[in-house]
Structures are given as structure tokens and as C-alpha cells.
Amino acid sequence: MPDKIKVYCPYCKKQTVHKVKLYKKGKTRKDAVGQARHVEKGKGYTSKIAGKVTVYKQAKNPTVILTCTVCGKKHPKTIGTRTKKVLELTKE
Numbered sequence: 001m002p003d004k005i006k007v008y009c010p011y012c013k014k015q016t017v018h019k020v021k022l023y024k025k026g027k028t029r030k031d032a033v034g035q036a037r038h039v040e041k042g043k044g045y046t047s048k049i050a051g052k053v054t055v056y057k058q059a060k061n062p063t064v065i066l067t068c069t070v071c072g073k074k075h076p077k078t079i080g081t082r083t084k085k086v087l088e089l090t091k092e
């Protein structure tokens, strides 16, 4: 995927040049109520619980953050295919 792409901006309501940056998932708060409940569920002998079994896949569907160069707003875009390497630096 190139450094800059021309895609539709929902704020400008037209096609503009966007900067591409790979999205990384932030840290999960351990003290969050929902996270604490999820951890509590997995303790002891349990049956199937979502998130307990780790599934290994070759690659993920990456999400990129697109920043509009006209209005400066950001919006995410998920790339529809599983890829290992997303960004490729392009020389200008």
C-alpha cells in the first residue's frame, strides 16, 4: 500500500489525498469493569468462554488510519485482505 492515496473523505464529501498510517490497538485497561468481569469468568474450571482459546492465523486484516490533507480529519479503513506487510515507503 502506498504512503498517500486518493480516497473519498466523508467530511469534505469528495475525493481527496489522504496520508496512510497503520492502526495499532491500544492497551486494554485491566481495571475496567468489563475486562475484570471477563478475567473473573475464565478462572477455575470453565466451559467455553470467548477469548480463552488463542487462534493462530497467518495474518490479520489490517486497519489503516487515513488523514485527510484538506480538512485534517481522520477516519479508519479496514483492508479487506489478510496481509503481513502493509505500508511500503514510496519515494517522492
Ligand SMILES: [Zn+2]
Pocket: 009, 010, 011, 012, 013, 016, 068, 069, 070, 071, 072, 073
Ligand atoms: Zn477531508
